[in-house]
Amino acid sequence: MKLFVTGASGWVGSAVVPELLAAGHQVVGLARSEKSADALWNQGAVVHRGDLEDLDSLRSGAKDADGVIHLAFHHDFENFVNAGELDRQAITALGETLEGSGRPLVVTSGTAGHAVGHILVEDQPANPQSPRLSESAALAFTDRGVRVSIMRLAPSVHGTGDYGFVPTLINVARDKGVSAYVGDGANRWSTVHRDDAAALFRLAAEGAPTGTVLHAIGEEGVATRDIAEAIGRNLDVPVTSVAPEQAMDHFGWIGAFFSLDIPASSAVTRQKFDWQPQGIGLLDDLEANYF
Template sequence: MRVFITGASGFIGGAISAEFLKAGHQVIGLTHSEEGAALLNAAGVDVHRGNINDPQSLQHGIEKSDGVIHCAYMHGFDRIEAASRQESAAINHLGRFLVGSDRPLLITSVAAMGIAIPGQPAIENHFDPNQRNPRYATETAATHVADQGVHVSVVRLPQVHNTQKFGIVSSLLQIARAKGISAYVGEGANRWAAAHLLDVAALYRLVLEKNEPRTYHAVSEEGITLKEIAATIAERLNIPLVSLSVEEAQSHFGPLAMFLDFDMSASSEQTRQRLHWHPAGPGLIEDLRQYNIVL
């Protein structure tokens, strides 16, 4: 199978590319930079020059492929609105070039989109477009192209980690190091789901190979409390552990504060049953304890 991957040189996209190559598939990776092209070449990925803002480059990538994985995203808490607009446009372009085809399109979202009851784990068969998490734009666009007949599956991600990166937790590490305290909000009882990078990559492969359009959760740990995460960071950096009020969190964490009292636990029961996915990687706290702290 020839798989066209946006974001193929990134943290998650790179692992997905490696997983497909290991399974004997051909990978075509979208990149706009020389650095990205070098990384893809070194990994054995076929380089496709372009970017997600260029419909023609997307069309040419799709024309060479048997399936598409979209995992490129403009990250940054200070540019959420721009990222949402870019994401919606990219998904609509990808879908437009797949209408009338049975080739699968995998869209990347976040597990919190499946929260049906606040404080309860998110589930695969629920989507709330009115919640405060800005990634709602991803699934709204995915629903739009699915309504046009495109074979769309959504892979929702939790905090994806190895021993170098940890999703939003990486930002908590940076803030803790800069400010000399590791903080959480209130009692810190809200939970965040997590999964190891290699388990996530394996799930993308299973979803594409099965080509059964639906929503899947790449979740191996249903939820780790924010307090435990902050405590582990405090231990690794040898700094105080501090509880902040919601008001204090606004100034301490900046734009990230909107997520800090948010429960982002999630279930993957339906995903495991449908795909026989058995995540086996280390947990978030275990990887965080192995993080190479350079003081």
């Protein structure tokens, strides 16, 4: 298939592209900068210039493709409502372009916030109060001739070169001179290795039935205290608890996420798609590759 990939040069996208190419697919990657364009070209992808705000560039990329994998998202946590609306508009433009064709549209979402304090499963609907509108925007096209699937990513998509949530926690620990967790640190984060997530994106594009929700989850839940202790051990700084009401002051914007208990299961995804994560777990990855 010829697949149009947004966010193709991002953290997850830069693993999805070689996964698709290795499976014999052609990749057209959205690039908004020369650096991104060069990275995609060097991987063997065709470069399509544009960004999420340029809806015409999204439409033209989707029009000429056999399917779309939508990974791009503006992770502006200080203006998350605006980021969610931009994503909704992008998904709508992609869906309208694919309408009536039966072509796949794989849309990226996350597991955080949908079932706080409980293990999130694939058939649990997205939280209607979430400012991220990815799932509702995409699922609106399931009865409009688009093979829509939703890929929920774990809050920690880890691997060598990670610059996401866990490296942010490491930087906070460096700056503060202490590695902290919130409360008793029993709240959990699900995790997935980036390469395992990339393989699941390919499987979704190749054959996920319309309306399918997939969970890219390698580990159901790692205690945040264990994450903090691994960071403290490797930085040789003390490990301590921060009261929930002080989390935002200590951690900044990531405090809201690090306070959440957000485990998730991928049992249904594994069974339906014969997907078996092979990457090492987050704590082992921390020890081996993050310092």
